[in-house]
Each structure stands twice: as structure tokens, then as C-alpha cells.
Amino acid sequence: MCVMASQRGEVKLRLDEGPRARHDAFSKHAFELVLTDIGEVRSQHTIDADAQFGDVWFVSSKRPAPPVIGLLGALVGERCLLEIYRETPGTDDLRAEVEKGLTLSRKLSPSRKASTRVMTWVLSPGNPRSALAELGFEPDNQSIPSGLYRMPTGLCLALLVISELPVNDDTLFLRLFGRGMHQQRALRELFDRKDSDTTLAALWALVMRWRITVESKEQDDRTELDDEFIDNIAWLKEYERHQRQTAIAEGHAEGHAEGHAEGKTEEREQLLDLVTRERLGRALTQTERAALRHRLGSEGREAIVHQIMSCTPDALARWLAAPPREPRP
Numbered sequence: 001m002c003v004m005a006s007q008r009g010e011v012k013l014r015l016d017e018g019p020r021a022r023h024d025a026f027s028k029h030a031f032e033l034v035l036t037d038i039g040e041v042r043s044q045h046t047i048d049a050d051a052q053f054g055d056v057w058f059v060s061s062k063r064p065a066p067p068v069i070g071l072l073g074a075l076v077g078e079r080c081l082l083e084i085y086r087e088t089p090g091t092d093d094l095r096a097e098v099e100k101g102l103t104l105s106r107k108l109s110p111s112r113k114a115s116t117r118v119m120t121w122v123l124s125p126g127n128p129r130s131a132l133a134e135l136g137f138e139p140d141n142q143s144i145p146s147g148l149y150r151m152p153t154g155l156c157l158a159l160l161v162i163s164e165l166p167v168n169d170d171t172l173f174l175r176l177f178g179r180g181m182h183q184q185r186a187l188r189e190l191f192d193r194k195d196s197d198t199t200l201a202a203l204w205a206l207v208m209r210w211r212i213t214v215e216s217k218e219q220d221d222r223t224e225l226d227d228e229f230i231d232n233i234a235w236l237k238e239y240e241r242h243q244r245q246t247a248i249a250e251g252h253a254e255g256h257a258e259g260h261a262e263g264k265t266e267e268r269e270q271l272l273d274l275v276t277r278e279r280l281g282r283a284l285t286q287t288e289r290a291a292l293r294h295r296l297g298s299e300g301r302e303a304i305v306h307q308i309m310s311c312t313p314d315a316l317a318r319w320l321a322a323p324p325r326e327p328r329p
Contacts, residue, residue: 052100054120056082068199070170071144075158080119084177086225088126091134097122098157105156122159125179132159173203184232191236201283207233208281212313240309243275272296275305276320280313288320 028043035041058080065073076082081104083097101120108116131137137149137159147164151157162178165171167185172193175186187207194204211233214226272292277284284292295304311319 052103054081054100054104055084058082066199068173068197070173071165072173075121075143077119080121082121082123084123085125088124088128089122089131090128091131094122094128094131094135094157094159098151098155101156117156120157122157123162123174123177124159125162125177125182127161127164128159176203179228180232183229184235187233188235205282208313212281240278243278272304276308276316279308279311279316288317291320
């Protein structure tokens with residue numbers, strides 16, 4: 001503060017400071033002078049703030065966004081914050097997001113006259129109607145048909161309501177962060193498309209790790225949101241059960257006699273590969289695929305399927321890496 005010590009009402013400005021500093025000192029002491037009798041006044045008050053963290057900070061590399069990213073690639077600009085809510089945010093949550101974005105913008109700006117604006121995108125599973133109305137959000141139907149709401153331009157914050165997004169390939173990634181039937185449908189779509197794109201395959205592997213982590217917890221350690229996720233992907237257990245029964249039934253029907261047609265052998269191997277891949281939550285390496293083929297000859301179809309379905313993904317990976325038994329004569 002550019003002020004010499006003074007008694008109440010006696011403000012001495014340092015004339016060796018610039019005009020802005022002198023005005024700053026005068027202003028602070030003027031308010032101190034008139035407000036002292038009616039309350040506590042502190043000039044040059046330090047505002048302590050806890051460290052703030054954004055969920056995702058994105059800076060564009062200028063490369064074209066792959067189609068699999070869909071709507072998200074069209075919305076994110078040169079740099080932005082992405083805040084992902086599992087529960088619908090309230091007014092105070094959105095106010096905090098505005099503050100976070102403005103703080104980051106100020107930090108990145110070289111000066112007040114050369115400000116850097118950072119866009120903040122909030123992903124919400126539901127529509128916080130009262131918060132949107134209170135904070136002045138307006139729907140933006142020009143960017144997408146529904147689900148996008150923006151604050152006044154200068155605040156650089158927009159909100160995507162996942163439950164209102166159109167259901168198509170462009171919104172698949174974003175709909176994974178919805179709740180209830182919205183997430184369940186997106187998980188099914190991801191499962192159906194995971195073999196068509198490496199990014200989608202990697203996303204499905206993340207889903208599987210999430211599932212394994214939640215299922216490994218005791219019921220008392222699970223949250224309501226954990227249970228909801230398990231419910232949303234419960235359909236996968238029926239698929240896995242069907243795959244296991246199919247593999248075992250084929251093993252019984254075919255036996256282990258030699259002389260199977262080459263096409264049948266290839267079909268069995270592809271089915272085993274599929275069951276193993278689903279259990280691991282990722283594609284098999286060439287080494288793992290070769291090990292699986294070798295074990296098929298040494299241990300038999302039924303034993304292998306039982307081993308695959310009874311192992312955790314980590315244990316299954318170790319089993320595939322271990323030396324197999326010698327083939328049966």
C-alpha cells in the first residue's frame with residue numbers, strides 16, 4: 001500500500017509513486033475514513049484462497065479431432081477446463097466453477113489489457129433448473145439441438161446436461177457420464193462399437209477396470225453411485241454367462257479328438273480369444289494369444305474357460321504369462 005503512516009483522517013501519499021498507486025492509496029484511506037465508525041475496515045486486505053483444481057485442463061494441439069470424439073471435439077477450443085459432475089450441481093457449485101475459470105484466466109493473462117479467456121465446460125447428469133435460472137444461463141440450440149446452456153459470454157462458462165443430449169454417435173462419449181438409463185444405454189453402445197476403433201476399445205478397458213474395482217469392494221465400502229454403476233452394467237454378466245456356456249458346450253460337443261476341420265479350430269480359437277478379451281478388459285497381446293492356443297491343446301477347452309472366468313484380470317494375465325503344461329499325448 002503506497003501510504004505513509006497516519007492517524008485517522010491524515011493520509012499522506014507517497015509522491016514518488018505513479019498516478020495509479022497514489023489513486024489507490026487515496027481510495028483505500030478514503031473508504032477507511034468514512035467506514036470506520038460503522039464497522040471493521042481493513043485496507044490492503046489479504047485474501048487467502050485454498051488451491052483450486054480443475055478436473056481436466058485441455059490445450060489444443062491444433063490437430064483435427066478424430067470422429068470418435070464426436071460433439072466434444074467440436075466444443076472444446078484452444079484451451080479450456082472440463083468439470084465432470086456425477087451428481088447434478090447446485091447454484092453454489094456453478095458459482096465456484098465461474099470463480100475457478102476466472103481465477104485461471106487471470107493467472108494466464110499477461111496484463112489486464114491483454115486478458116486470456118478460458119472456457120469452462122461443466123458436465124451435469126441432470127438439469128439444475130433453479131441454478132440455471134438464478135445464474136442467467138440460456139439454452140444454446142444453435143450448437144446442438146438440446147442439452148447445452150451458456151452463461152453470459154463474458155463469464156466463459158457453459159453446461160452440458162447429459163440427460164438432454166441427443167442420442168447418436170456424436171454424443172456417445174459424453175453420455176457415458178450420465179446417470180441411470182442414460183449411462184446404461186451409452187455403455188451398451190460402447191460395448192457394441194468397441195472393436196471398431198482403438199480409442200473405443202481403450203475406453204471399454206477403462207470401464208472394465210472401473211467395474212472390477214467396484215465389484216472387489218465390500219458392500220459396506222460401496223457408495224450409492226458405485227451400486228448404480230454396477231446396476232447400469234449388470235447386463236454384461238448375462239452376456240458373459242452366455243459366452244461361458246457356449247464355450248463349454250462347444251468343448252463337450254467337439255471333445256479333444258484330433259482331425260477337427262481347420263475352420264472349426266479357428267472358430268473355437270476366436271471364441272476363446274473373445275471370452276479372454278472380455279475378462280481382461282483389453283485386447284490380448286500376440287504372446288498371450290499364442291499362450292492361449294498352446295493351453296487349448298494341453299489343458300482342454302472346459303478347463304481353460306473355467307480358468308478364464310474364475311480369475312481376476314490381473315490373475316488371468318499372470319496365468320497367460322506362466323509356462324503352460326506340455327500338450328497331452
